[in-house]
Amino acid sequence: MPRGNIYLTGFSGTGKSNSGRQAAELLGWEFFEMDDEIETSTGKKIPEIFSEDGEVKFRQIESDILKAAATRTGLVVSTGGGVPTLEENRKLMAATGVVIRLTASPETINARLTASAGRRGRALRPLLGSEAPVDRVRALLAERESAYATADAEINTEGLRHGDVAMLIMETWEHISKLKGFQNGE
Numbered sequence: 001m002p003r004g005n006i007y008l009t010g011f012s013g014t015g016k017s018n019s020g021r022q023a024a025e026l027l028g029w030e031f032f033e034m035d036d037e038i039e040t041s042t043g044k045k046i047p048e049i050f051s052e053d054g055e056v057k058f059r060q061i062e063s064d065i066l067k068a069a070a071t072r073t074g075l076v077v078s079t080g081g082g083v084p085t086l087e088e089n090r091k092l093m094a095a096t097g098v099v100i101r102l103t104a105s106p107e108t109i110n111a112r113l114t115a116s117a118g119r120r121g122r123a124l125r126p127l128l129g130s131e132a133p134v135d136r137v138r139a140l141l142a143e144r145e146s147a148y149a150t151a152d153a154e155i156n157t158e159g160l161r162h163g164d165v166a167m168l169i170m171e172t173w174e175h176i177s178k179l180k181g182f183q184n185g186e
Contacts (some may be wrong), residue, residue, distance in 0.1 A: 003073040006173050007099035009084045009148060011141055013109035013116070014102035015157045015165050016078040022166035024076040032075045034083065037065045037184035047053070063089055070096040076169070081140075084147040093152070097177045101151035104158050106137040113137075152176050152179055
């Protein structure tokens, strides 16, 4: 029986990176941050890729990074917010692991992204600009809803600490991996 991966999907600011890192620690798995992998492999920051190469090129790079992750097992993968918008990415994640969508309200996403922008030292996200206005967050969430809705499970991170979300990710994996025929554990 294959082991599979956990793919965390959802909008920026829902806790995919921090909660995913903690879930990987709980499981004894490796954490795979797609944004970091993209920046390492291209030698460019994500906003640079968007401005110099465009969104279509960025999405292709993102898909290539996802394909590389899918050849491995035992990863907790923090996907970029736009990864599930491509059908090929949704199919690949569904076939090679459990897809867990993290959610939060547009207002919470806005507050989290605004608070973290200073720590990251860059604009919030290329498609949001430097202020991530709530209306723009709401519009992008609506635009991506059908893609996000294909996840195997959903965890609302509203009001939860990363450690609590990590526990829910682990519990969700343990339940759904059996249903999907993935090996649970080492």
